[in-house]
Ligand SMILES: O=C(O)CCC(=O)C1=CC=C[C@@H](O)[C@@H]1C(=O)O
């Protein structure tokens with residue numbers, strides 16, 4: 001196949017609830033959506049998961065658009081591509097910028113699945129028909145409110161609850177949550193808010209039977225995490241620290257974590273995500289699919305990836321209606337009893353909702369091969 005046109009749209013979608021973590025609050029989901037056309041007339045979609053500000057990784061909506069326009073789109077247009085893995089190879093000369101790269105690669109996987117007349121999950125080697133889903137809840141103004149919000153989602157059937165922690169909002173909150181919900185699968189995500197100096201606080205969390213503690217230490221660290229893991233019973237899950245298969249290999253060899261959260265954008269695409277999945281499986285390290293508050297296209301890619309067999313822990317792929325009044329796909333993603341059914345139709349399994357895409361687009365640009 002040859003790509004001859006790419007439309008980049010910048011969308012802004014109001015979120016139903018603000019999402020607060022250790023580094024700030026998101027009220028609107030602002031992101032790039034890619035519509036990729038081939039010479040044969042196949043159209044695939046990719047979602048770029050970079051946020052407006054560089055607080056999760058260094059990429060932003062603007063840096064991604066710059067990388068797409070000035071480097072990645074010129075490389076990819078009119079090249080012979082026989083498999084999505086070719087995209088990763090074509091982008092090899094460009095360092096990092098993983099979310100920008102993944103947005104094109106995701107669309108090419110969509111195109112590849114359509115051309116193969118198969119659902120994306122099958123093309124990726126997925127075997128599950130239904131996936132378990134957890135929910136990630138932002139920091140609330142009070143502990144009472146946090147308990148109320150957690151209770152609401154337990155009642156909805158989500159298979160595990162993830163809460164955000166930060167210094168001053170940790171042991172006390174988790175203790176109260178555990179007293180109220182003694183048996184619920186629960187975990188805490190710190191988004192790198194601690195250092196080894198906080199080891200006594202982190203060790204106190206061992207008391208609460210958490211499934212894991214996600215990314216307690218620096219976003220680029222695996223050494224201190226290994227030191228910490230030796231002193232904790234609760235498994236550490238790495239998120240921000242794992243940008244590639246090589247990172248996963250080193251972290252596992254060092255004993256920095258017992259679990260890995262795989263996010264397609266963070267690792268540069270679905271091909272790298274599958275490699276990390278397979279490696280973790282061979283080492284007995286369970287994985288789960290993280291979320292970036294995606295709209296429907298990115299969510300559909302996450303759901304397809306989660307059909308692979310070593311995604312044994314519930315992911316952060318909640319239903320569309322948890323995030324938005326209206327999603328940009330049809331049908332929307334629906335969670336029933338804490339599970340999502342894998343789409344059986346060709347491609348990502350959901351149709352783009354053109355009216356909604358139009359409504360939330362604030363600017364766009366079309367790139368043709370000249
Ligand atoms: O998409 C979701 O529902 C999960 C959201 C979530 O937990 C995160 C999204 C983006 C950055 C972080 O705050 C966090 C994470 O680290 O996993």
Ligand SMILES: [Mg+2]
Nearest residue numbers: 189214215239
């Ligand atoms: Mg995280």
